[in-house]
Amino acid sequence: MKLVLPDTLILPPDTRLGRGVSLQLLTLCESFGYKGCLVCGHSQVRSGNLDRIQKGGSGNADVRVWLHPGDEPTLAHLEDLLALLRQHEPDWVAAIGGGSVLDVAKAAAGLHGAPLPVSAYHDGESIPPSPTAFIAVPTTAGTGSEATMVSVLTNADTGVKKSIRHPSFMARLILLDPDLLETCSPNVLAASGMDALTQAVESYCSIGASWLTDMLSLEALGNIHKSLEKAYHGDGGAFTELMTGSFLAGIALSNARLGLVHGLAHPLGARFHMPHGLVCAVCLPPVLEFNKDAIPEKYAHMSDVVGEDLLGYVWSLSGRMQLENPFTGKTLRDPESVVEEVLASGSTKANPRQVTEEAVRRILRSLFGEEQTP
Ligand SMILES: [Fe+2]
Structure with a gap:
């Protein structure tokens, strides 16, 4: 018999689509708490997107920025971002970027507070639920990472690239802003x-x-x-x-x-x-x-x-x-x-x-x- 629904159906709870909707990011994030972390790549700084988004909030939030260094997402990137989260203890982590940026930020929000080294979870240890909200703002179309509870990461020491997943990795808010594709090259x-x-x-x-x-x-x-x-x-x-x-x-x-x-x-x-x-x-x-x-x-x-x-x-x-x-x-x-x-x-x-x-x-x-x- 053909399945009507998967055994477990996990859907993103709040998705907003529209040109310019990313400019509301900081205002919308305030509902998750006043301490946050913005994660993006250098291209979002160069294009001015990060600056435009940062100007959109009320100014009351305490927000740190972590810049993804580029290339495929690795466990080292994840550890670096997690170090910032342990220092800042944000209520939410919002990623503005392509699949690599979203995957690192998603895993960091999902593993914020988890007791074991990240390599243990990459090797299959079960992941505890995280209280830290993940918010996704994709700038490519794309990996679909904004809509999944999956993060694909490479362990640079072993060369193994694989996915880790947990229901709490699912974004609590997704902003689909087609204007963000303007900065993508034809090749991308x-x-x-x-x-x-x-x-x-x-x-x-x-x-x-x-x-x-x-x-x-x-x-x-x-x-x-x-x-x-x-x-x-x-x-x-x-x-x-x-x-x-x-x-x-x-x-x-x-x-x-x-x-x-x-x-x-x-x-x-x-x-x-x-x-x-x-x-x-x-x-x-x-x-x-x-x-x-x-x-x-x-x-x-x-x-x-x-x-x-x-x-x-x-x-x-x-x-x-x-x-x-x-x-x-x-x-x-x-x-x-x-x-x-x-x-x-x-x-x-x-x-x-x-x-x-x-x-x-x-x-x-x-x-x-x-x-x-x-
Ligand atoms: Fe893919």
Whole structure:
């Protein structure tokens, strides 16, 4: 019997969408307490977004700022932010940024007060509930991180990139401000948009999908299909639809899980330090090829939504947005451990067709070239 709802349904409690809504951030955060922490990247300082947002409050709040140094989020970033939280003891942590910034801030708010070292939680220790509110203001569309209780972090000592999750990681307030996409370059819009598209597809095809998440995934796919290329070409009128699609895909994946593309993207992303969305974009076609016969009805529905064969659409869209295979000419030094990590991934386990070692090897060969045969 097809599930109507997932076993556990976790939804963000308060989401506001509109141009300029991020300027209300500090005013809205006052309902969580007067001590807060703003987390963002240097690009938000350069663009003036942080300054505009800081001017929006009443001035009564005691707010500290932590700047994410850039690159993929690591446990070291998390520890650094947690040190500030222990010193300042805020009531809330608000992140303004892309997936990396949101994931570090989300985990910091969620682990604020937790007794063990962060690596223990990354290794699977159960996470205690946190009283510190997390508020998400995404500036890309996107990872959907604003809508999930998941934080993807890399342990730089071991090279392991994986997700940690807890219901208290869910944002208590989400501000979706399409104006914030104005500062994204076309390359960032393309790569992050392909992540959102992949997440819509994988959550729809996941073995954890339900009637509810199917509705969200298909709506997300439709929104992204209608807006991504326009946004890439600088049409700001498409930003609201793109941001909405990314957000819906985030809710869908949080409640349905993903699939083999994300099972591949984490170990490959950790080794090659490439934009997650770009890795998803190049892994999606071979994974769709692998899955399509196992999900004929769903594949046909998705092709209906995009108005053509889904696989052909994904190839041509990536080409039109200049997304080239970043693994060409690269060497995968430890294919056996990549295969092992892919097979152990929770995303891979949610893939609609059972994934074998041979299937992973075949996909890696298609990404890196035949001489990389593990
Ligand atoms: Fe993703």
